[in-house]
Every structure is written in structure tokens, then in C-alpha cells.
Ligand SMILES: [Zn+2]
């Protein structure tokens with residue numbers, strides 16, 4: 001069984017096709033997916049997905065790209081995370097690609113999420129784009145290693161991966177690793193220790209080859225696993241087993257299907 005460690009099933013393009021998407025997951029052997037919160041206003045929809053389906057889980061957080069939305073504080077995140085279907089805090093982090101002015105509110109929001117993760121014992125789902133140095137600095141300053149977590153949709157250098165691994169974090173690869181021009185990233189995917197590697201779709205975005213350009217869905221995480229198996233010259237079953245074991249080790253509040 002495969003696990004999609006990061007998807008947005010509540011987003012338009014996926015929400016209205018729920019039955020079809022769950023059927024493709026089942027057909028492709030994708031037995032679990034983590035549905036990621038990006039705004040508190042929309043969090044009830046994410047939580048409801050996890051309440052309705054035993055093999056879907058939820059995270060709670062506010063994405064660093066989202067400027068005009070309810071700003072979380074630690075107490076609010078801790079309260080929302082106090083639910084058996086909520087297994088992680090995020091997605092959170094820094095994104096200086098969409099916010100080129102590198103605003104202070106992003107860093108403050110990230111600190112709030114790290115504190116909430118430490119308070120709840122639920123791991124972090126970290127998004128970083130054009131902001132690796134600040135992301136790692138804040139993770140160190142706030143003791144993110146104590147909560148643990150994953151660097152999701154990883155697109156950074158080996159040096160950044162190594163620094164995150166040193167903090168005890170996992171590294172998750174999306175469909176980007178299957179893109180022909182992602183040469184440096186493929187090299188990183190060869191080097192991350194197998195016991196720290198996760199796979200994800202980040203659907204509806206970033207569909208892997210051979211579906212590149214289409215609306216992505218969790219069932220297609222299999223193609224991410226196939227690319228990693230190819231890069232590392234491992235049997236697909238070994239990548240499947242390792243990434244699934246890693247998911248349930250990291251997100252220990254999620255129960256593995258029988
Ligand atoms: Zn993200």
C-alpha cells in the first residue's frame with residue numbers, strides 16, 4: 001500500500017469528484033492520504049474528509065501564501081489539533097516566491113505553528129520556497145526538531161535536505177521529481193536516506209509524469225514512487241514499504257489500515 005503524505009482534496013477540481021478520486025486511490029493501491037489545511041476558515045471541510053473516511057487524515061494550519069485570512073495563535077491551533085483525526089500541524093513555513101518582500105508576518109506565523117506542534121506533540125508539515133535559510137533558522141530557533149515533521153514538496157538543494165535531516169525531519173518528494181528538467185532534485189532523491197523519505201502528490205497541483213499538466217490526485221502518488229525506485233535502482237515494492245512505514249512512524253496519531 002502507498003500513502004500520499006500531502007494533498008488538498010477539499011480544493012475545487014477535487015472536492016466535487018470525491019467518489020471518483022477515492023476509487024482511483026483504491027485501484028492504484030493508495031491506502032491512506034493526509035489532507036492538508038491551508039486556512040482556518042476552510043479547516044472544517046478538511047476535517048470532515050477525515051471524519052467521513054477512515055483512511056484519510058487531516059492537518060491544521062495556515063499556509064504562508066495566504067494573507068487575507070484568519071491569523072492563528074498557538075491556543076487556537078492547539079485547540080483545533082485536539083481531535084483524533086488531526087495528526088499534524090501545517091502546512092506552514094515561508095514562501096518568498098509569492099511574497100517577495102519576505103514579510104515579517106510569515107515568520108511570526110511560522111513560529112506560532114512550531115510552538116503549536118511542540119505543545120501538541122503533532123509533527124509539522126513545512127512548506128518552503130525561496131526562503132530556505134530563514135526556514136531552517138526559524139526551525140532551529142523554535143526547537144522544531146522536538147516536534148519533528150516533514151519538508152513537503154521538497155525542491156531545495158542537498159545542503160538544505162541535509163540540514164533538515166539533521167533536525168530529524170523527513171523529506172517528501174512530489175511529482176516534480178519525475179519532471180525531466182529536475183536534474184538536481186533527482187540527485188537529492190537518490191541521496192536522502194530511505195528511512196526518511198516520503199512521497200506526496202500536493203494534488204491538485206504538480207501531477208507527475210505521465211499525467212503532467214492535468215489535475216493531480218492522490219492515486220497518482222504511485223508515479224512518484226516509481227520515479228524514486230528508478231532513480232535509486234530499487235524494486236518499487238521496497239519504496240512502497242519504506243515510504244508507508246515512514247509515514248506512520250512520523251504521523252504516529254494516524255492508524256495504519258488493517
Ligand atoms: Zn506547500
Ligand SMILES: [Zn+2]
Nearest residue numbers: 006036091202
Ligand atoms: Zn500543499
